[in-house]
Amino acid sequence: MVKQLLKGNIAFAEAAVRNGLEAYFGYPITPQSEALEHLSGRMIEEGRVFLQAESEVAAINMVYGAACAGVRTMTSTSGPGFSLMAEGLSYIAGSEIPVVVVNMMRGGPGLGNIQPSQADYFLMTKTAGHGDFHPIVLAPSNVQELIDDVALAFELAEKYRTLVLIAGDGSIGQIMEAAELPPMQPVRKTRPAWATTGAQGRERNVITSLYLGAANLEVVNKRLQAKLMEIKHHEARFSEVQTEDAEVLLVAYGTSGRICVSVLREARREGLKVGLFRPRTLWPFPEERLAELSHQVRGIMVVEMSAGQMLEDVERVAQGRVPIRFHGRMGGVIPMVDEIKLDLDALAADVAVR
Amino acid sequence: MVKQLLKGNIAFAEAAVRNGLEAYFGYPITPQSEALEHLSGRMIEEGRVFLQAESEVAAINMVYGAACAGVRTMTSTSGPGFSLMAEGLSYIAGSEIPVVVVNMMRGGPGLGNIQPSQADYFLMTKTAGHGDFHPIVLAPSNVQELIDDVALAFELAEKYRTLVLIAGDGSIGQIMEAAELPPMQPVRKTRPAWATTGAQGRERNVITSLYLGAANLEVVNKRLQAKLMEIKHHEARFSEVQTEDAEVLLVAYGTSGRICVSVLREARREGLKVGLFRPRTLWPFPEERLAELSHQVRGIMVVEMSAGQMLEDVERVAQGRVPIRFHGRMGGVIPMVDEIKLDLDALAADVAVR
Amino acid sequence: MRHEETVFSGFGGQGVLFAGQLLSYAGLAEGLYVTWFPSYGPEMRGGTANCTVILSEEEIGAPVVRHPTAAIVFNGPSFTKYEPLVKPGGLLLVNSSLITARSAREDVRAVFVPATDVATELGNVRMANMVLLGGFVELTGLVSLQTIVQQLDEHLSERQRKWLEPNERALHRGAELARQSG
Amino acid sequence: MRHEETVFSGFGGQGVLFAGQLLSYAGLAEGLYVTWFPSYGPEMRGGTANCTVILSEEEIGAPVVRHPTAAIVFNGPSFTKYEPLVKPGGLLLVNSSLITARSAREDVRAVFVPATDVATELGNVRMANMVLLGGFVELTGLVSLQTIVQQLDEHLSERQRKWLEPNERALHRGAELARQSG
């Protein structure tokens, strides 16, 4: 398979089709509508299910229903639509159903605008809805990673029977880059044993998130937490650039992460020993490795397209070992290499590595 | 005014009426429906606005509308309903409108059950919806504090033109205790200058959360963040019990917080130097004082009716200075004094204060 | 120091929650700290209801306890559940009309009052809760019977006004029986 | 090392985004790393459109830059916006049919091509984008004109097939003019 020039939104949509997506339900919202549009044609072509729902609330509950039937299903949206899914996402988590949701973040709060943002980090990683749960959150920073994360998302969702989110932003959705799509896969022929497909010749299946009696629900919560612990230990992912000898560490994900690659190059050219730590999973947050690095480096700079959300996790993990500086842009502004670089130099000066 | 025996849900509803609540919009959900029921009678009696909405989505948007008109307005709900309000809450934050919402937390995720819980801490304190914002979150632990927090909530909401949440739980809603209600206040006669009440003899008012163009929205975001910083510096609240000489510190809020008072008494009786730090605002989290205490004590135990959410903030603030132990119950289980005490003794042993 | 953690438990419809509230009102009237904490749930019939009432001279922390200092059990299931839980030295007040079981525990004071029968005698089976409450007050002296009666007077709704007098008798009768069997 | 950060900017409808994409396709065909990043917004007409195309031999980090190494400006507003931003030593390619302004900057190479007029001559005003792209390729040698033509051939939709030939001519004409005025 050769690389082709692909727009992010089209890429993840087509990747889903090729990974055997059996049903898509969604509601248009910029900056990810091209995905829905692409699927409106492709899914029907492939004889699969595409349905434009009457709202994001309906969409996530349709996904919930299809997922209960044991098929690969997903939806995609952005900020306001993601908020509307909160209740449904909590039900999905509570009933332990594999579901994949893409959130191409845009400027907020409220209607905000449609430019790229990373301001839904808290909402996606800390909870995504009421009650105790964490979705797995993948953070691609280019079109190829976005494509690969779709396959990973389905794999993890089904392995752990859990909710997996892909945290994109308007920029990853709109950008065109060279990338390779996976080969076409047909839809799964079989349905998992727990799926509600009609109790033919087997015990019936009931899928619910209701557990009357505190003790009963606590049992479920404990199982859920145990699963999350397991995920936390096995699925934390990250990528690093020139951290071996790094004295200053950039921490950023997604679009901010790739921008920091340029920052790093410039700084290195000037001889500054800087490394980049780029979380590929936002939950579980790659705590162990970051903690290690926080012992090695003399300063950390967190770069986000938000007021500083992942920043809190970095602070929690670094435990005050080294000074942490933050460079954040909001409202859909894409951070500029030169501005980040200025802050980086300042930090370097503070911690006297220069 | 003399103390009377009051049920939490009735108490906060009546307190709202007496604080000049002009309009209530809500949708029934256990364990807070008694508040809606109480207001359905009282508000009409007082010639004010009560409306049972068709859903929580409608309710929060009705509140949004009434708040834009510059009146004291509120809604109350629990977990699933609170999730459904996420989009509306983000709009309210984005347009900087004073609104008060009570969330009587119940067991989750999903439908869960209706027993007391504190598992919406993340959802309430970190964001409550998409985009960069924090509501002010008040955490009462008895009926009197609940009553007092209603007045405080309106005061802060209007002072800062911001969203204020009261984080209760099923237990605070259902318990009866002696408490004193404030004197009756009529509704405010005047409307603030920014309110949309018809542009009679003044420039028209437009309330929106839409700002096309990243730069424009960033300006708004910066103003919002500046305001949040100000709130962070001036409005962090907490209460302490016997922390002066404490060697071990209990950290808990709401119902867990009051239960820890009993734990503390038992432990003190046995001569263990334990103190209690009880955040009264969950956002802003009382970081400074807790940081101080983390220098003084030799161990911290966090108690929550969740899998450990405030715990992350405590970890972030304590910066690894002392070991932190967690005692959490989930699914609506109310922590028991003797069980907490066991963990506390274990911690005391670990940190060799015993 | 006056401090009592009392569980009232029985069928829904036996007036368990109201008995607990009445004790709470009385405690408040006598200047004590009070918490009343009910079991609550969706509309489902035939369930058991219970509430924990704590009266104390010091401010109350936990509104629920694993080991109450007193348990007033109105029916069999409640006996089974709370008999083992009562604090050593605590009180176990039993509605012997519906509960034939006897407590094996040496370390609690078990008192048996045929509340349902007495209430029926007095004209309404639903007054069993007052019989037991009267007995409880007599045995613990936590609050005075007068206070209970006053509060009953204050908190009986109009529709129930006619039951004030009979309820009073039920309270006194309960106290009497408790004195004897206690 | 081949590395160019190019901004295409003009009115919506001038084919700005497609010109950028065509360059991107060509870059990919010649084995370069490529990013194409558009300005995007809700359906509102009469706005300006622009995209940033980065072609490089090394993997690309930031897909947008404050100071492009080259700017191709299709209309007045775009000139005003990008003329000051081009990196020193960079290229400023101007559609002189719609832009009368001249650059005051000494440190950039400003080339003026009457793309709109040329396109009109060649039979369709909408081909101005190809005229400018042809000029750009000629001036930078970033990719070969052949590659551009191949890619054009591959990516013209059926409906537009008939324009392949004219567009080719537009590309060559633009290259020519650039060579002269460049």
Next chain:
Amino acid sequence: MGRGMVVIDVDRCKGCGLCTHVCPVNILQLATDTYNAKGYHPVVVTDAEACIGCASCATICPDVVFTVYRRKRQPRVAAVGA
């Protein structure tokens, strides 16, 4: 044994009384003295012989308490011979 017969699953009964209103021969009544496991006064048949097996009780009972039988048609001779 009459034309019809009902079998009552006593412990399913919630004593709602609906069946007692629809029995055409009025042989259903709520027990006044006894309670069932659920703590309700269950339904009782006052005159089993009179049951015509119409299943009205089963039709209205929310708790599927009734199983209803009706006597099979017997050849008249047999009836006489009896």
Next chain:
Amino acid sequence: MGRGMVVIDVDRCKGCGLCTHVCPVNILQLATDTYNAKGYHPVVVTDAEACIGCASCATICPDVVFTVYRRKRQPRVAAVGA
């Protein structure tokens, strides 16, 4: 000056052409050569004299480009005297 007259706010015009279809006397046309500030070919009046001031253009224009006047009724004498 004819019976009617329109004042055109040129820079509000988006050249949608709607008005050109409804003018009963067909005097509205889009400019082919000139652009307005917005970059559109704006509407122009080809024969001002012919305007009857019917305001059809204003009725359909989405961009409130037109202000329309109609000649006041003059006493006939005056007309003659003129």
Next chain:
Amino acid sequence: MVEHLETAEAQIQDEMELVYGYPESLTRASTHYCPGCVHGIVHRLVGEVLDELGIRERTIGVAPVGCAVLAYNYINTDFVEASHGRAPAMATGLKRVNPDKIVFTYQGDGDLAAIGTAEIIHAANRGELITTVFINNAIYGMTGGQMAPTTLSGMVTTSTPTGRDCRLAGYPMRMSEILAQTAGAAYIAREMAVDLASIRKTKQAIKRAFLTQMNGLGFACIEVLATCPTNWNVDPWSAMQWAKEHMSAYYPVQTFKMTDEVKALRV
């Protein structure tokens, strides 16, 4: 108990024939419903219909949030529990990927006519091949008797303590009339379960609604006028009389839409 039944049955095998037996499509669990609650009756009817159509093993139920939230404990098919009001959306997801299966939602009036208004109307309008059983008891039963969109004018509830004042609280909503307006609806009818005749008629309607789905004819919804003795504060029998008199007066028992294909079905 069950044993006892079996022996009893044995005895009478020869002389007697069974005229009413426990539906196969119901579990043996005793419901949590209050005495005399119509939910129990309609659950039974659904069970009987599933038996008669022989589709228990290919049916998937969607439970609402409401007193019937535990419907899956009683109706013996595969089941999912939807979020409040979203059962039709969840059913849509289930059906679209299980086109050969039978999917039904069972919803209350708060669930369907309040928070779930958009989902039911759009499911109907899409002609989703699902069946909806809609229990209209004019109240929010589960949460303690608050007003529902269907609460009658003047009716006292815990959130209309002085009786519903329609000018302030809105008017009783006629959902079947609205659903009948959608192009995708094939069969929309309102029935009631307040006496033997209406219960039998309701069962036929529910059966026809399932047949509508089985024959791919479109969306079907049966509204059932019901009672909530507990929150109405009357005994079950009086509640039925009240419903018969007052509810059916405002909510006409009627078939609002029935396509020719549906009419042609032999029930």
Next chain:
Amino acid sequence: MVEHLETAEAQIQDEMELVYGYPESLTRASTHYCPGCVHGIVHRLVGEVLDELGIRERTIGVAPVGCAVLAYNYINTDFVEASHGRAPAMATGLKRVNPDKIVFTYQGDGDLAAIGTAEIIHAANRGELITTVFINNAIYGMTGGQMAPTTLSGMVTTSTPTGRDCRLAGYPMRMSEILAQTAGAAYIAREMAVDLASIRKTKQAIKRAFLTQMNGLGFACIEVLATCPTNWNVDPWSAMQWAKEHMSAYYPVQTFKMTDEVKALRV
């Protein structure tokens, strides 16, 4: 420009009388709408109506999420921006605490007929004293031309690339017919804005809808069949012809509900 106008006006004061002038209730801002977009026409009509009724200073508008999201930049009254589809809920809040003010929502078909279905139906059913102007252009304009609930059968959109297949994607929804079913609705009518006559008629209907509110007669909604030249991919005039022919064929231009009091209003 404005100056220029004034001088021009000055000159002709004496001979000429103004037959059409710029509405007071519109700001001077030029809209962001595409050339020939009907939103511009209906904004103008709303402005003219507010002028004629003299209520600009006591009116509060609620903007939707849709192409008209910036309506507050053009209609010169107090305004709030609602979340997608919730305008009627927000308007309810505004009106209930400003009973003496005039509150209207301006919504598109995605906003009102898709995500906002529940809010509009319940506002209508409560008889909220608000006025809704509903622009039905059979498409999601703002987000790039995806299918709307109102998209006609077979119509090609960016989310129905081969034309809307109603069996899969649902049927075009007739909202006015549905709203007319609610007890609280006083005036429900469908108009269109595709030629001079229909535009004039639409204006009268909008005026009556505001009068309905001013006289406290109940909820009023005017659906306006409109065009989206950009996403329909035709020029504005052809779009109007298409709408006149095809949209009004499926969406009858008609008054679906008008109470006697509303009928009695002198417009």
